[in-house]
Amino acid sequence: MSVEWTAPAIVLDARPYGEGGAVATVLTAEHGRHRGLAKGGSARGQTAVWQPGNLIECRWVARLSDQLGAFNAELVHPGAALAMEDATALAILASACAVAEGALPEREAHPRVFDGLLRLILRLGEGEGAFADYVAWETVLLAEIGYGMDLSACAVTGGTDDLAFVSPRTGRAVSRDAAGVWAERLLPLPAFLRGPAASGPEEWRDGLRLTGHFLERDAFGLQHRPLPQARILLADRLSSVIPSRPVSQGPEAPG
Numbered sequence: 001m002s003v004e005w006t007a008p009a010i011v012l013d014a015r016p017y018g019e020g021g022a023v024a025t026v027l028t029a030e031h032g033r034h035r036g037l038a039k040g041g042s043a044r045g046q047t048a049v050w051q052p053g054n055l056i057e058c059r060w061v062a063r064l065s066d067q068l069g070a071f072n073a074e075l076v077h078p079g080a081a082l083a084m085e086d087a088t089a090l091a092i093l094a095s096a097c098a099v100a101e102g103a104l105p106e107r108e109a110h111p112r113v114f115d116g117l118l119r120l121i122l123r124l125g126e127g128e129g130a131f132a133d134y135v136a137w138e139t140v141l142l143a144e145i146g147y148g149m150d151l152s153a154c155a156v157t158g159g160t161d162d163l164a165f166v167s168p169r170t171g172r173a174v175s176r177d178a179a180g181v182w183a184e185r186l187l188p189l190p191a192f193l194r195g196p197a198a199s200g201p202e203e204w205r206d207g208l209r210l211t212g213h214f215l216e217r218d219a220f221g222l223q224h225r226p227l228p229q230a231r232i233l234l235a236d237r238l239s240s241v242i243p244s245r246p247v248s249q250g251p252e253a254p255g
Helices: 079-083 087-103 111-122 130-144 176-185 201-223 229-239
Strands: 003-017 021-028 032-038 055-062 070-077 163-166 173-175
Touching: 003 032, 003 087, 003 111, 021 055, 021 111, 032 055, 079 087, 087 111, 087 130, 087 201, 087 229, 111 130, 130 201, 163 176, 173 176, 201 229
Parallel strands: 032 070
Antiparallel strands: 003 021, 003 055, 021 032, 055 070, 163 173
């Protein structure tokens, strides 16, 4: 008797193993982040299937549920190959796969994270606007694993108007008026995370800085691991074309 499942999956990582094999990590809606041995996964005929960012139809089989098990897969959507045509799309895809692979608990279902990542992959060809989609996806991931931000109301006043910052300590929103002298100690809150709003490179940078803070401190920091290099490179890629804000040392921020 064996245990098995078949499901649509997104390839997050694949590393050569043995003679032509690969240990792959995939993400599914029902089975979460899941590892398995892809036989022939690093051989010439199968390498293209197991590229991070690809959508596959994946079958996992093992004798016991707690074993590594084996994968078989068919390519459904070549997300990795399509992203190769655009450096920004490739950077976003590499970062998303690395963050999901490193932050999500193994074999724990997070369908919202899967659905969001799938939508992101399918929309990567829409240009740099995918940065906003990417940041929104990271906020979903943080919430799903227990480190979500509360952007619904000001932590100081309880009001919902002009929410412009987030406390780096609590993850709660702060209004512009309530921030006062602490504004430069807070993390800017881009409007597109509160609802439909126009955005550009500065807002995307602020969004990456915001989610990156909580990913680094909580999702990865509590595992005593650094942010994935692909995530750092994505933020650096965007920040390199935008003048950086000065960092002010002042009193402890509210919230």
